Amino acid sequence: MSISVKTRVRDAEATKLRILEAAKKEFSKNGLEGARVDAIALDAKANKRMLYHYFKSKDGLFRTVLEREYLNIRTEETKLDLENLPPRAALETLVRFTWEYYIKNPEFITLVNSENLCQAVHIKNSPTLRTVSQKFIRRIQALLDREVRENVFREDIDAAQLNITIASINYYYFTNRFTGAVIFERDFTSPEALQERITFNIETICRLVCKN
Template sequence: MNETVHSRRRSARSAAPAKETTRTNDPERTMANIMEVAMTEFAEKGLAGARIDEIAAATQTSKRMIYYYFGSKEGLYLAVLEESYRQMREIESQQHLEDLEPEAALRKLVEFTFDHHATHENYIRVVMSENMNRGQYLAQSQSIQQLNVPAISSIRKLYERGVASGVFRPGLNAIDIHASISALTFFNVSNRHTFGLIFKLDMADAKAMAARRAAITEMVVRYVRA
C-alpha cells in the first residue's frame, strides 16, 4: 500500500464524501464493519476471489465508500491482514506473562496461542492466503514489523528469566521458540480438514482439542526446559 492509501485511511477519521454522510457519522465504526465482513470474504475466497460488491452489500455501504477508506481491494486486504495481527498481539499482551514463573508463563503463552488459533479460523485462512501470495502484500505494510516486536520481546524476556533461574536451557533463540509455537498451533487449524479426513479424526472434537492442546504445550516446554 502506498502513502496515498494510508493518507486516505487516516483522513477517514475526520472526513467522508458529502453524498454519503449517513454512513460516515462514525467513520471508525464503518471501517471496522467493513474490515470484519472483508475478513470473512478474504478468508473464504482469497484476495483474487473476493468481491468488493459483496462486501459493500453485506455492510450496506458502497464500493465508492470502501475505495475512499482503503484505496483499493488490495488496500482493504492489507488493512485486514494488519488488523488481524494487531488484534492477536493486543490480546497476547494482556496475558501478563511477566507476573508468572517462567515455565508457567510459557505454558500460558502456548495455551493462549492454541486457543486463539482454534477460535479464529478466518485469521488462519487469511494468513494462509497471504502465504499463497508469497507475502507480497504484507511486505508493503508500514506497521507489520512493529506490531510483532512485542511478541518476540515478550518471549525473549520470558526465556531469559527461565535461563537465569535454571529452568530453561541456554542457547535458544526467541524467534525460533515463537516459530515452534506458531507452527504447532497453526497446523492444528490450517490442516484440520485434510488431516482429519486422512486419519479419520474429528479435529474439532472438544476432547481431541484438549488433548492436542496439552500435547503441544508439553512439547514446547520440554524443548525449552533445562
C-alpha cells in the same frame, strides 16, 4: 468541532468498521482472488464508491484487514501476565493462548494463508507490524533469558524460533484438520481431540525449552 462534523466523522468511522468486518468475512471465506468487492459492499451496507474512497483498492482493503488482524493478536498477547508467572506456567500460558486464539479466530488462519500465497506482498512494508512483532519477540527473549539465569530454561533457545514453533504446532493442526481426519481416521475437532492435542502441544514445548 461542530456537532454535524462530529456526526459525519462518527458515521465515516462506523462505515469503515462495517466494511472491514464484511471484508474480513469475505476474504477469509474466498481468499483474496475469490473475494468480491460487490459482496463486501452489500454486507457492509455501503457502496463500492465508499469502499474505494476509504481503501483505494481491493488490495488496499485486504492489506488493512490483514494488518488489523495481526495487530489484534499482538494486542491480546500483551495482556498475558507472563512475567509474573512461574517459568513453566508462563510457557503453558503462551502455548494455550495461541491455541485458543486460533479456535476463536479461524479467519486469522485463512487470511494468513492467503497472504502467504501472495508472498507477503501486502504486509512486507508495514512498519507497524514490524514494530509490534519485534516488541513481542523481545519480550519473549527477555523471559527466556531470565529463566536461563535461574537455570530453568535451556540457554540456546531463540525467541523467534520458539514463537515459530508454537505457532506451527497449533496452526498446522487447524489448517490440516480435514485431510488429517481422513489420513489418521479421527475427528480433529471433537472436544476430546482438541484437549488431547493442546496437552500434547504444551508438553512438547515444555520439553523443548525446560531443562527438567
